[in-house]
Amino acid sequence: MAAKLISIIIPLYNEEDNIPLLYKKLKSIVNFMDYDFEIIAVDDGSRDGSFHELKKIEKKDSDFKIIQFTRNFGKEMATTAGIQYCSGDACIIMDSDLQHPPENIPIFLEKWEKGAEVVVGIRNKSRKRPLRNLSSYLYCKIMNMISETKFVQGDTDFRLLDRVVIDEFKKFSEKTRITRGLINWLGFRKEFVHFEVPERANGKVQYGLIKRIRLAFYSTVSMSLFPLRIAGYIGIFITSMSALAAIFIIVERYVLKDPLGLNFSGLSVLGFINMLLVGVILMCLGLIALYIENIHKETLNRPLYVVRYQNKKGSVENSEKK
Structure with a gap:
């Protein structure tokens, strides 16, 4: 009986120093397991020597596959490309900076063999990162209140997907996407693996605070309609309060x-009410603009990403090759 094939998907951006270390670590683990493995590295338009390092590995490892984007399309698109391209019975998604410990791969596979269709890596709380712990807690609380998709505090993109999950994921067509949110939305059976996050091996974080904040905004818009509704609720509330205030002023004065003895000036009252209403209108327009942006991206029907180089024959859906 042929061994099961496991695809390891690694989205990366400017990680030339970490690529050799990660590859060596991975091979030291997977070479002693009763599975066949393919490693798919997705170069998200790196500007350093990452692609050169990937090519060096390609020359000596026939199971090492490369997808190179023409430019930086973002981690979500790089992850999507890896999922669409992989051919394994299951895939494991992991970061390239060794903060997703390869030592956990056997644990992921053990839970998969016992029936889990999705295995999610849960980051243990770090005393060194209280701000990140707090932001993760608040994000999960808010998303669980406003979205039908449930999130777990500390969940990461370090996860295993069964082939049935991979095939369903490939049906998504959203241009603005949060990979973990879409996987959670599918609703397959989950198991969790808790792990300690080691220090980054080399280099600096490529997906920093600004990108995480942007990701939080887009995940809120893509996974929930609540912000659109709350704009209407706030508008109704402010309008009601303004009407009551106007009645009070007319009756009192x-x-x-x-x-x-309040001695309201008609002009000052009118100015106050106008400022209040203008503020609400601008806030509502800002929220609506996010949804319009999503609709605009969908109607443009551009490819999710553009592939410059692909070293193995296969089909990368929703992409174009240059």
Whole structure:
């Protein structure tokens, strides 16, 4: 009986120093397991020597596959390309900076063999990163309140997907996508593996604070309609309060002849109410603009990414090759 094939998907950007270390670590683990492995490295338009390092590995390892984008399309698209390209009975997605420990791969596979269709790596809380712990906690709380898709605090992109999950994921057509959110939305059976996050091996974080904040905004918009609804709720609330305030001012000043001595100036009251309403309108327009942006991207129907180099025959869906 042929061994099962496991695809290891590694999205990367400017990781030339970490690629040899990660490859060596991976091979030291997978070479002693009763599975066949393919490693798919997706170069997300790196500007350093990452592609050169990948090519050096390609020359000596026939199971090492490379997808190179023409430019930086983002981690979500790089992960998507790897999932669309892989041919394994299951795939494991992991970062290239060794903060997703390869030592956990046997544990992921053990849970998969016992029936899990998705195995999710859960990052243990770090005392060195209280701000990140807090932001992760708040993000999960908010998303679980406003979205039908449930998130677990500390969940990461370090996860295993069964072939049935891979095939269903490939049906998604969203241009703005959060990989883990889409996987959670599919609703397959999950198991969890907790792990300690080691220090980054080399280099600096390529997906930093700004990109994480942007990711949080887009995940809120793509996974929930609540922000669009809350804009309407706030508008109704402010309009109601403004109407009550207007009635109070009219009665207090013009009907009862200012018994409280508030001495409202008509112009000042009007200015206050206008500022309030303008602020609400601008906030609502900002929220609506995010949804319009998503609709705009979908109607353009551009490819998710553009591939410059692909070293193995296969089909990368929703892409174009240059």
